[in-house]
Amino acid sequence: MGSIFVNDRDGKTHKLDAQKGSTFMEIIRDAGLDIEAACGGCCACATCHIYIDHNWFDMLPIKEGDEEAMLDQTFHILKTSRLGCQIEYEDKYEGINLTLAPE
Amino acid sequence: MEHKTDVVIIGAGPVGLFAIFELGLLNLKCHLIDNLDKVGGQCAELYPEKPILDIPSRISITAQDLTDNLLKQAKIFDPVFHLNQQAEVVEKTEDKKWKITTSEGNIIIGKCIVIASGAGSFVPRKPPINNIDLYENKSVFYAVKDISIMKGKKILIVGGGDSALDWTINLAAIADVTLLHRRKEFRAAPDSVLKMLNLEKQNKLKFLVGQLSSIEGENGKIRNIEYKTEDQTHLIQTDYLLPFYGLKMELGPVAEWGLNLNENLIKVDTEKFETSIPSIFAIGDINSYPGKLKLILSGFHEAALMAQQCFRYCNPDKKLVFKYTTVSKDLRKKIGV
Numbered sequence: 001m002g003s004i005f006v007n008d009r010d011g012k013t014h015k016l017d018a019q020k021g022s023t024f025m026e027i028i029r030d031a032g033l034d035i036e037a038a039c040g041g042c043c044a045c046a047t048c049h050i051y052i053d054h055n056w057f058d059m060l061p062i063k064e065g066d067e068e069a070m071l072d073q074t075f076h077i078l079k080t081s082r083l084g085c086q087i088e089y090e091d092k093y094e095g096i097n098l099t100l101a102p103e
Numbered sequence: 104m105e106h107k108t109d110v111v112i113i114g115a116g117p118v119g120l121f122a123i124f125e126l127g128l129l130n131l132k133c134h135l136i137d138n139l140d141k142v143g144g145q146c147a148e149l150y151p152e153k154p155i156l157d158i159p160s161r162i163s164i165t166a167q168d169l170t171d172n173l174l175k176q177a178k179i180f181d182p183v184f185h186l187n188q189q190a191e192v193v194e195k196t197e198d199k200k201w202k203i204t205t206s207e208g209n210i211i212i213g214k215c216i217v218i219a220s221g222a223g224s225f226v227p228r229k230p231p232i233n234n235i236d237l238y239e240n241k242s243v244f245y246a247v248k249d250i251s252i253m254k255g256k257k258i259l260i261v262g263g264g265d266s267a268l269d270w271t272i273n274l275a276a277i278a279d280v281t282l283l284h285r286r287k288e289f290r291a292a293p294d295s296v297l298k299m300l301n302l303e304k305q306n307k308l309k310f311l312v313g314q315l316s317s318i319e320g321e322n323g324k325i326r327n328i329e330y331k332t333e334d335q336t337h338l339i340q341t342d343y344l345l346p347f348y349g350l351k352m353e354l355g356p357v358a359e360w361g362l363n364l365n366e367n368l369i370k371v372d373t374e375k376f377e378t379s380i381p382s383i384f385a386i387g388d389i390n391s392y393p394g395k396l397k398l399i400l401s402g403f404h405e406a407a408l409m410a411q412q413c414f415r416y417c418n419p420d421k422k423l424v425f426k427y428t429t430v431s432k433d434l435r436k437k438i439g440v
Contacts, residue, residue, distance in 0.1 A: 038222050038352050040397070044149035047351070069290035072263045073349040075231050077285055077314060102231065 002091060006050075007099040008033055018089045024050060024098060025084030035100060041085035046070040048084035053097035060087055076102050104209055106183065108134045109417045111203050111213040113190045113357070114220035116144020118387030118402030120173040122217055125410040127180025128426075128434065131417055134183045134211045136190045136203070138224045138355075143170030145221055148350065157400060169399075179437055185209055189224055191356045201382070215413045218369060218378070218385040219402070223352035230261070230315050230346050241323030243344045252343075253278045259328050259339060261315050262347035263288070268295040270345060275302050281309040281339065283330055313337065315346065354389075365391045375412035376405045382416050384409045 002018045006028055016031045025048040028035045036047035043066045052060060057080045063071075067086045071077060081101065110126055112119045115137035123133045141147050146155075146166035154163040164172075188207040196202050196212060203211045227245035229235060235243060247253070247270060254277045260267050263284040268291035271282045282299065289296045302308045313330040319338075320326040327338045354367050363370045363379035368391035371378055376386050386409050387402035395401070414423050428434055 039145065039149050042150050042153055044145075044153070045351070046349070068286075068288070069263075072285065072290055073228060075314070075348070 002094040046073040049101035051099040115142040119219035122406040123177035129414040224355040225350040228348040228351040242325040256342040259341040267347040275308040
């Protein structure tokens with residue numbers, strides 16, 4: 001079991017247990033942090049918008065078409081914006097820093 | 104218009120549709136209310152093309168095919184659909200029935216209510232801009248109802264999906280239209296994108312890349328819209344703003360009905376899936392009980408058990424005889440097998 005760091009919307013950082021094969025959205029949701037993830041993780045709603053720490057951003061798999069299109073429906077888009085449901089945790093992400101985008 | 108029925112179902116997603124069938128088996132008639140323009144809920148609106156793999160007996164079925172089949176199965180029992188409207192007000196009538204008034208002013212009277220509204224009612228996603236509510240329905244619109252007020256005006260449309268592109272193309276013929284989108288690619292149909300780009304080439308509309316950031320104006324009338332590109336802010340003068348950021352789901356007016364809630368979910372028992380108010384039920388993703396799994400499968404089970412109790416409310420003097428569909432001659436005749 002690894003761990004990730006997630007900054008919530010009040011600026012508080014949480015260390016969360018992360019299991020290989022779970023998506024960032026699932027890890028954040030199951031820890032009880034406030035991430036809506038309305039569609040349940042099938043890249044259909046854009047309510048799991050997170051920012052990736054720029055030191056880690058380039059390590060992530062590139063976005064597929066669906067994800068970029070869904071990001072069109074969110075606000076406050078940054079260069080490091082991703083949908084949490086589209087990235088599965090792997091050992092190489094141990095200690096990664098994520099931030100929940102504003103609602 | 105006023106309608107009378109046995110059961111009013113709120114939400115025409117997969118679980119609401121299957122509830123028609125389960126209630127129909129017990130000879131109960133239904134009316135359904137849904138805020139979308141079509142049946143199928145999330146399945147039809149969010150992921151119609153995605154395969155679902157845990158519907159019993161179906162190795163793989165797309166969400167749209169599941170919707171189409173459920174509708175076909177439900178139609179045997181002549182359900183009545185009230186689409187493009189929300190169930191707004193619920194009142195008890197003198198003879199202890201429920202009277203539901205929709206956002207379109209339709210009135211439906213039934214003996215039971217079944218809330219099958221999933222993650223909630225689909226409503227437009229509003230940009231998080233300060234004071235945007237002061238401009239809504241005056242100079243900010245999430246849907247175009249009266250095209251005539253737009254004639255000859257300056258209109259800023261925001262978004263990259265089908266609604267944004269369709270309205271950009273349509274309104275460009277009668278108004279001074281600018282489309283604002285965060286990137287140069289669009290998720291709208293390629294055909295619409297081509298049309299829009301052609302109109303832009305002919306100077307019949309403007310296209311800008313950027314993100315909406317604030318509104319300036321007074322008394323509900325916009326003066327300027329501010330938008331951001333990477334490190335700059337820009338102002339654009341406009342009369343109307345049409346943001347098209349897709350739809351989101353929210354519980355909506357149901358939250359005001361006095362039901363016991365648990366974080367926006369409706370608490371039910373696991374015998375009848377009845378809420379804290381007798382003869383109002385909640386099935387599918389909207390309900391909450393110990394061990395709940397948000398699966399379409401669970402919603403189907405909940406619909407079957409809910410229907411038994413609805414029968415008792417609708418037929419207080421009749422005995423409920425449990426019958427398998429394999430032995431029901433009536434039903435076989437109806438379906439034609």
